[in-house]
Amino acid sequence: MIPLINTVALSRFFGTGEAMVKALDEVSLSIEPGEFTAIVGPSGSGKSTLLHLIGGLDKPDSGTVALNGTNIADMSGNKLSDFRRDNIGFVFQAYNLIPVLSAAENIEYIMLLQGITAVKRRIRVKEMLDIVGLAGMENRRPAQLSGGQQQRVAVARAMASNPSIILADEPTANLDSKTGISLLNVMKDLNQNRNMTFVFSTHDQKIIERARRLVYLRDGKIEKEETQ
Amino acid sequence: MLILRLAWRNLFRNIRRTVLTCMLIASSLLTIILMDGVMLGMIDVMIGSLTHTLEGEAQINSRGFRDDFEPSIRINNYREIQNELVHDPVVRGASARIIVGAMIASSYNSAGALVYGVDAASEKDVSKIEEAVYAGHFLSGQEREILLGRPMAELLEVELGDRLVLTSSTVDSKEIVQELFRLSGLFEFGPETLDENLIFINLDKAQSLFELTGAAHQIAIRFNRPEMANDPTLNIYKSFNNDQTEANGWLALQPTMGAMLEMTGYSTLIVGGILFLLASLGIINSMFMSIYERIYEFGVIKSVGTRPAEIIKLILTEAFFLALISCFFGIILGYFVSSYFSTNGIPMGRMEMSGIVLDGNMNTILEPYQFINFPIYVTLLTLIAAIYPALFASKIVPTEALQKAL
Ligand SMILES: Nc1ncnc2c1ncn2[C@@H]1O[C@H](COP(=O)(O)OP(=O)(O)O)[C@@H](O)[C@H]1O
Ligand SMILES: [Mg+2]
Numbered sequence: 261m262i263p264l265i266n267t268v269a270l271s272r273f274f275g276t277g278e279a280m281v282k283a284l285d286e287v288s289l290s291i292e293p294g295e296f297t298a299i300v301g302p303s304g305s306g307k308s309t310l311l312h313l314i315g316g317l318d319k320p321d322s323g324t325v326a327l328n329g330t331n332i333a334d335m336s337g338n339k340l341s342d343f344r345r346d347n348i349g350f351v352f353q354a355y356n357l358i359p360v361l362s363a364a365e366n367i368e369y370i371m372l373l374q375g376i377t378a379v380k381r382r383i384r385v386k387e388m389l390d391i392v393g394l395a396g397m398e399n400r401r402p403a404q405l406s407g408g409q410q411q412r413v414a415v416a417r418a419m420a421s422n423p424s425i426i427l428a429d430e431p432t433a434n435l436d437s438k439t440g441i442s443l444l445n446v447m448k449d450l451n452q453n454r455n456m457t458f459v460f461s462t463h464d465q466k467i468i469e470r471a472r473r474l475v476y477l478r479d480g481k482i483e484k485e486e487t488q
Numbered sequence: 489m490l491i492l493r494l495a496w497r498n499l500f501r502n503i504r505r506t507v508l509t510c511m512l513i514a515s516s517l518l519t520i521i522l523m524d525g526v527m528l529g530m531i532d533v534m535i536g537s538l539t540h541t542l543e544g545e546a547q548i549n550s551r552g553f554r555d556d557f558e559p560s561i562r563i564n565n566y567r568e569i570q571n572e573l574v575h576d577p578v579v580r581g582a583s584a585r586i587i588v589g590a591m592i593a594s595s596y597n598s599a600g601a602l603v604y605g606v607d608a609a610s611e612k613d614v615s616k617i618e619e620a621v622y623a624g625h626f627l628s629g630q631e632r633e634i635l636l637g638r639p640m641a642e643l644l645e646v647e648l649g650d651r652l653v654l655t656s657s658t659v660d661s662k663e664i665v666q667e668l669f670r671l672s673g674l675f676e677f678g679p680e681t682l683d684e685n686l687i688f689i690n691l692d693k694a695q696s697l698f699e700l701t702g703a704a705h706q707i708a709i710r711f712n713r714p715e716m717a718n719d720p721t722l723n724i725y726k727s728f729n730n731d732q733t734e735a736n737g738w739l740a741l742q743p744t745m746g747a748m749l750e751m752t753g754y755s756t757l758i759v760g761g762i763l764f765l766l767a768s769l770g771i772i773n774s775m776f777m778s779i780y781e782r783i784y785e786f787g788v789i790k791s792v793g794t795r796p797a798e799i800i801k802l803i804l805t806e807a808f809f810l811a812l813i814s815c816f817f818g819i820i821l822g823y824f825v826s827s828y829f830s831t832n833g834i835p836m837g838r839m840e841m842s843g844i845v846l847d848g849n850m851n852t853i854l855e856p857y858q859f860i861n862f863p864i865y866v867t868l869l870t871l872i873a874a875i876y877p878a879l880f881a882s883k884i885v886p887t888e889a890l891q892k893a894l
Binding site: 342344346348352356365372421 | 497794797
């Protein structure tokens, strides 16, 4: 079986000379479909950089990233935009949503980009909101939702485009631990019941406990890996 | 539809900025509508003063007469032409004239003058000679009536009723003729070239004096709708441009006026251009501010797969809505302000431009194109002004944007 994601000696450097930071230093990592992986490490260890490279938001200085065997680093422009839209779901730490759109419209937005018809969009929006436990909150604007609810809408939006993988960069960092754990449970449900592959970063011990596979990063290198 | 909703709502995220930008765009539109209205009003007054004073909106002259006012070049069948003109439904009035140079003398002084033999009755529909008479009375058909301009009367030191002797020569036999007149009226058109040089006597008197019986030099014409005057398809231009006569609208008769109109057109264009340039700087600035405030958001929506072109579309749609709202208010405001000045006039002092006197209030003129074309231009310019900010937003790098805001 080919891995869903395969990075080979992935490196990303910032700055030059003395001031150069090796944000990611020859990271090789494989992720199989259906995995629930946490990238763990202190602040500045390269978690975001790794997720950005996997998601095609950034280009490596060396090494390759392949998703389903397609080399992401080879793509650019609309092709890359469309690839991200159709294959990768993103959840960021905060402010994921467009503030002037309702929860439903935020989810609908990405399907609109995909050219899905209005009727199908509406059905799927409802389905997604149900899954993340926000039924009945369709018309709320982000400002009328709690931080945890906003992150759930972000997860619902990521799911809505039916991607191969959802990348979540410290999705719980702005939440209290109870809300964070409940968001993680939503993600885990999606992983188990819908076989959605998740890669998320965190440095929160309570969240770490709930991941199945752990990849420890330190100074841009993989320090160790654990499966629990 | 979602994109439209998104763009529309984005406008109201910072209401104060949107209102200020709308005010900027709307007042630019108002200014351009008003300025054009003023220009049209001024042109109207200028053309009116030029054509309605004496010249007429069009003229039929004996062919070649206008080159150097050679009095022997005449229209012999002027009554036929005049009759035909009077029955033309577009013509309001037609007045035949004799124009001959002469010497006028009083007991004290003498001067050269251009004698106009005019028909009092038909002149009322064509020119403003009667209105210009400020003392005595207009011609009434009596033989020895003569009208002088104020400066000419002052030069000759004559008063109403005083004797004047006109000296000239008959047109064909070139014999000297002298005739006695009594000053029956004083006129003042305003432009000095007219007041200093012209003399009016009755047409039939002029015909007999200069031995031009049954002939005229010029037929001045006014139309029911002045804006038709320069329409080359008019019947009179087709019928009376032949080897006997030439027929011309005022634009052809007064090429300098055409140049002046063109100039006013250009000045509207230049002022409008500068105005729009300033307004677009304001628009660009406001769009950039709104984009800077949303950099993180653009980072997110680009991350999830929004194409650069779709971001450009979003920003341009926002600009379009901004222009739409602005034009809505600009049109309403422009309509009311311009309407006010079109009924009440803008008070202007007396001024003279290239021999044309503008006096009293100037009324703006409203035209449909001011409320259709100008808003379209404003909208297009707003869109053009938004292109640069839109390109900027489309080039936002997600990773940088995401890092900046957190
Ligand atoms: N755009 C950038 N410019 C310069 N340095 C950067 C940039 N992005 C990340 N870095 C640096 O790379 C290192 C890894 O950053 P990051 O991947 O954000 O770590 P983490 O997400 O684990 O906190 C840090 O030292 C950070 O300062
Ligand atoms: Mg990070």
